[in-house]
Amino acid sequence: MAILEVAGLCKRFGGLQAVDEVSFAVESGEVLGLIGPNGSGKSTTLSLLMGVVRPDSGSVQLRDIEIAGQPTHAIAKRGMAMVFQHSRPLHRQTVLENIQLALLPDTIFQLCRAKQLVQRAREVADRVGLTAVLHQHPDALPFAFLRRLELAKALAADPAVLLLDEPFAGLAPRETREFSDLVVSLRGAGCAVVLVDHNVKAVAGLVDRIAAMHAGRKIAEGTPEQVTGNAHVREVYFGKSLDTTPQAPTARTEHDGRRLLETRIESVHYGQAEALRGVELHVDEGEFVSVVGLNGAGKTTLFDSILGFVGYRGDIQWRGNSLDGVKPAARASAGIALCPETRALFLHMSVRENLDLGGHALNRQARVEQRDQILKLFPVLAERASQSAYTLSGGEQQMLTIGRALMARPRLLLLDEPTLGLAPLIIEHISDALEQLQQDTGLAILLAEQNLTFAVKHSRRIYLLETGQLRWHGEADRFVAEVGADVL
Ligand SMILES: Nc1ncnc2c1ncn2[C@@H]1O[C@H](COP(=O)(O)OP(=O)(O)OP(=O)(O)O)[C@@H](O)[C@H]1O
Ligand SMILES: [Mg+2]
Structure with a gap:
């Protein structure tokens, strides 16, 4: 019954x-x-x-x-x-x-x-x-x-x-x-x-x-x-996702190995609580690097430090220069874009307006070009262009968040859990799109993920973050053998 x-x-x-x-x-x-x-x-x-x-x-x-x-x-x-x-x-x-x-x-x-x-x-x-x-x-x-x-x-x-x-x-x-x-x-x-x-x-x-x-x-x-x-x-x-077992990293784009980002964070505190300790990592031009770890491990705090949203002890360098005292807006203009886990969309604005805000620093023509590119990447957003972000489905909002970050034409994209709420076919689609972008523009990506399959598949290198500290670092293809698939 x-x-x-x-x-x-x-x-x-x-x-x-x-x-x-x-x-x-x-x-x-x-x-x-x-x-x-x-x-x-x-x-x-x-x-x-x-x-x-x-x-x-x-x-x-x-x-x-x-x-x-x-x-x-x-x-x-x-x-x-x-x-x-x-x-x-x-x-x-x-x-x-x-x-x-x-x-x-x-x-x-x-x-x-x-x-x-x-x-x-x-x-x-x-x-x-x-x-x-x-x-x-x-x-x-x-x-x-x-x-x-x-x-x-x-x-x-x-x-x-x-x-x-x-x-x-x-x-x-x-x-x-x-x-x-x-x-x-x-x-x-x-x-x-x-x-x-x-x-x-x-x-x-x-x-x-x-x-x-x-x-x-x-x-x-x-x-x-x-x-x-x-x-x-x-x-x-x-899509094809059910047929493919996790494979060796594919995102080995050519890059000239120049250091883009280097963090030497001694610590980050929220009041008395220590959120990060001794986090030293780097990302080179065109590289795809992942930070994996449980909820609460400190991934989002790491990103917030890189963008200057939270204070940290130690130093973060962008293309060889210290970001000490550099405001978040200036860090963004220098080429760092964030796709946040919380999405932080302007919910009462349309899809198009959200995208345009992401590209506000571009001149009009560049903005329109970039927007067309993003809408080609996510055709469903083109269909929803004048709909308010509030009424989008969960996955559509996620696509818009990624699209808005890309609107700034960043050199480094900080992706905080981009696969959250996305259907397998769309994850595959975004994978392809990111690889294409890396090949075309030399974009570097720092990914924070709990979806190990996605992280291992795309990254050249992986950092494992546990309770605010780095526990392991190495080539992605060694991750499963050395750390195991069950760490998360
Ligand atoms: N209030 C609304 N006004 C206009 N369109 C809407 C509204 N609410 C939902 N939609 C549209 O209806 C469709 C179905 O949305 P729904 O949220 O049910 O999808 P879903 O299957 O839950 O997707 P997801 O897996 O991404 O969460 C979406 O294309 C969405 O944009
Ligand atoms: Mg839904």
């Missing part, structure tokens, strides 16, 4: 049929995976189920009761909860307070049971492994913990149906396994789960069935083997 039954669900945004006659059913204690290219309508489908977006037509039955078109709070009350693609905690409240808020009863008469509320919040926190950070503020938490907090908030309502939108995005393999175990325990407790994620390996290992979407439609449904083997799914979603 299905607890959730979806039939003929439709949603149109202007000229775009985002969800088109989608039907599926999920039983209690069952996990359904939902995969598909960026922009294929997965998040929109979940939002329709949760009542965040109103369906144009179609039926959603939860325990045989029609809920399509009802407001979110009514749907939540009937037993549905959702973990959204982006974490949005209340930053002034602690972890415990965030969970308590999600637990608050919806009538004022129940408010007196404050003690029980705290007790229950602690239980939920314990269930998702947040006990150690109960009194911290979300700002201080590594990314993986923010995702756990979102899960805790969803679990607070003790849902019968849980919708998870990209819970694994941005998680390292170890964190992904831990999160998977949590989902398994939910399933064991009889919860029905709908799971959207581009980490197909993690999805396939966890779900009972997979449904695949493309351009708003469901194009396949079945066991993980059936769906990942489906020719149509492979064509629109995986």
Whole structure:
């Protein structure tokens, strides 16, 4: 008996049929995976189920009761909860307070049971492994913990149906396994789960069935083997990526070995806490170098130091000159561009405006040329050129972030987790595009990644960062043999 039954669900945004006659059913204690290219309508489908977006037509039955078109709070009350693609905690409240808020009863008469509320919040926190950070503020938490907090908030309502939108995005393999175990325990407790994620390996290992979407439609449904083997799914979603085992680095472009960037960071502190210690690394012209490490290892702090967003002890040199006292804007003008993990897009501006801001230092003609290049690189952005960044799908936003950084025509591109939220086919596409750019323009890239396959495939050299310190450095092809594939 299905607890959730979806039939003929439709949603149109202007000229775009985002969800088109989608039907599926999920039983209690069952996990359904939902995969598909960026922009294929997965998040929109979940939002329709949760009542965040109103369906144009179609039926959603939860325990045989029609809920399509009802407001979110009514749907939540009937037993549905959702973990959204982006974490949005209340930053002034602690972890415990965030969970308590999600637990608050919806009538004022129940408010007196404050003690029980705290007790229950602690239980939920314990269930998702947040006990150690109960009194911290979300700002201080590594990314993986923010995702756990979102899960805790969803679990607070003790849902019968849980919708998870990209819970694994941005998680390292170890964190992904831990999160998977949590989902398994939910399933064991009889919860029905709908799971959207581009980490197909993690999805396939966890779900009972997979449904695949493309351009708003469901194009396949079945066991993980059936769906990942489906020719149509492979064509629109995986590309060649399923066939290729990690190969030796290919990005060995010719470069003349001139030193572009050299860091001799003694330390970086946030208040009392030490975020980096003794980080000495370099990038030569045209080189592709990766820094790999878990969430919280210090990758983003390293990038922020290179750009001058945080203060550091020690020295960072750009083309032989110290950047001491050089402001972030001047570092950017000198040729360093950042593609941040948080994306930091101007959400209420259009795709075109975001790109133009990235290229604001170019003259008009150069800017238009560069924009045309980027739109050729990401054709879907050309189709969305006047749409506001806010309404883009997760993967489309990621493409825009990379595009905006490239608009500045940098000599060194700092890429912070660029594969986050991207479909396999698009990752492949971006891989090709980056290689092409390196060959054409001699662009150097410093990549921060938890996606080891991607890092090993593209880098000439790899640095392993653990709790703020470099633990290993060497040629990429030695990484797996010497460090192992399981470090993250
Ligand atoms: N409010 C909106 N206005 C206009 N277009 C929208 C709106 N919301 C979503 N879209 C478009 O609908 C399409 C489907 O978006 P959706 O977020 O469901 O994709 P997705 O399958 O979750 O993709 P991803 O894997 O990248 O997260 C996208 O092309 C997106 O640009
Ligand atoms: Mg999405």
